[in-house]
Amino acid sequence: MTDFQEIDLRSARESVLIGGLPFEVTDLHTAVRDVVTIAAGSSNQGLVVRLSNAYCLTRASRDREYRRLFARPGVTLPGGALVTWAIGIRARHPRKGAWVRGPSFFLEVLDHGREEDLRHFMIGTSDHTLTTLVDDATSRYPGVNIVGAYASPSIAAENTVDHECVQRIAEANADIVWIGLDSPQREFTAAALAERLPGVFVDVGANLDSVAGSVRPKPTWIDASGLAGAHQVMCALRGIRRSQLLGNARFVLAVIRGE
Numbered sequence: 001m002t003d004f005q006e007i008d009l010r011s012a013r014e015s016v017l018i019g020g021l022p023f024e025v026t027d028l029h030t031a032v033r034d035v036v037t038i039a040a041g042s043s044n045q046g047l048v049v050r051l052s053n054a055y056c057l058t059r060a061s062r063d064r065e066y067r068r069l070f071a072r073p074g075v076t077l078p079g080g081a082l083v084t085w086a087i088g089i090r091a092r093h094p095r096k097g098a099w100v101r102g103p104s105f106f107l108e109v110l111d112h113g114r115e116e117d118l119r120h121f122m123i124g125t126s127d128h129t130l131t132t133l134v135d136d137a138t139s140r141y142p143g144v145n146i147v148g149a150y151a152s153p154s155i156a157a158e159n160t161v162d163h164e165c166v167q168r169i170a171e172a173n174a175d176i177v178w179i180g181l182d183s184p185q186r187e188f189t190a191a192a193l194a195e196r197l198p199g200v201f202v203d204v205g206a207n208l209d210s211v212a213g214s215v216r217p218k219p220t221w222i223d224a225s226g227l228a229g230a231h232q233v234m235c236a237l238r239g240i241r242r243s244q245l246l247g248n249a250r251f252v253l254a255v256i257r258g259e
Contacts, residue, residue: 016090019057021070023078025091027098031077032108039175039200040116046194047073049202051102053080056183069187074194077105079205102204106178107140109202113176114143121174122149123165123189124208125181133208148172161192169197176200180208 013034014025024031035049050056050070056079060067070076077100078084084099091097110120124130130149138144150165169177177199179186186203194201 014091014093014096016087018083018086018090019061021052021057021060021067021076023052023076023083023087025087025093025097026077026100027096028100028104028108030096031100031105032112035109035176035200035202036112036116036118039113039118044198045073046197047075047200048190048194049200050074050076050187050190051079051100051105051202051204052076052083054082055080056187057083059184063184066184066187069191072191072194074190102208106202106204106208107137109176110137110141110144114141114145117145119145119147119173119175121147121169121172121177122208123177123179123181124149124151127151147174161189161196166193166196169193169199174199176202178208179203180205 013030015022016025017023026034038047048069052070060070078087078097079100079102081099084097087097088094109118113120122130122133124133127149130151134146134149138146148168148171150162150168152162152165177190177193177197179189179193179201181189181203183203183205186205190201190203
């Protein structure tokens with residue numbers, strides 16, 4: 001999963017190429033365990049964890065600089081229903097693959113990271129939303145260690161990063177940095193920070209500012225009825241942007257053609 005040689009991840013992870021980009025065949029529980037294990041280990045390296053969806057893949061197909069980000073050290077998780085569907089088609093062991101939803105992943109890592117006293121740092125678009133997020137997270141998970149936050153709607157260009165942000169993360173000695181910006185800003189920010197600092201840098205997406213108050217558990221009857229996949233797709237479609245619809249259609253066609 002990573003170049004962190006001192007971390008034992010217990011078993012090798014299968015990966016498959018979707019649109020030419022490598023995705024982990026994993027699930028929420030496994031991804032959470034792996035990231036907590038990595039963040040709790042000692043290392044002087046930075047690691048990027050990408051939660052990528054079909055829109056990210058279609059952008060990578062036409063943006064060379066953006067595509068190069070996926071060749072850097074890190075791991076790419078299935079962050080959307082369409083990518084999860086494509087992995088199910090390509091993987092040798094499709095039952096091991098599932099959608100790693102950003103909101104659930106964020107909350108689960110906060111929860112399980114308390115056992116290791118992981119130090120979390122948040123990057124978002126405004127002080128108000130970050131304050132709300134931190135207050136909600138500390139109330140929901142007593143003992144969670146949030147060591148800092150930084151707000152900026154435009155924090156990094158393709159090859160640069162905000163110096164003040166780097167300094168604050170370094171001073172906070174953060175183990176995990178959550179990047180709640182829109183794409184492609186989040187991917188460039190994660191890559192730039194990982195080149196300069198140790199730790200795990202998760203490009204969780206622009207919904208970080210509201211994730212703690214918006215996550216609701218999946219109804220138990222969904223699993224029993226066999227409609228879990230449909231439930232995931234409907235959740236994905238709720239927040240989709242019109243500008244993404246054409247890219248998603250192209251993505252589906254590319255998978256069908258075997259690209």
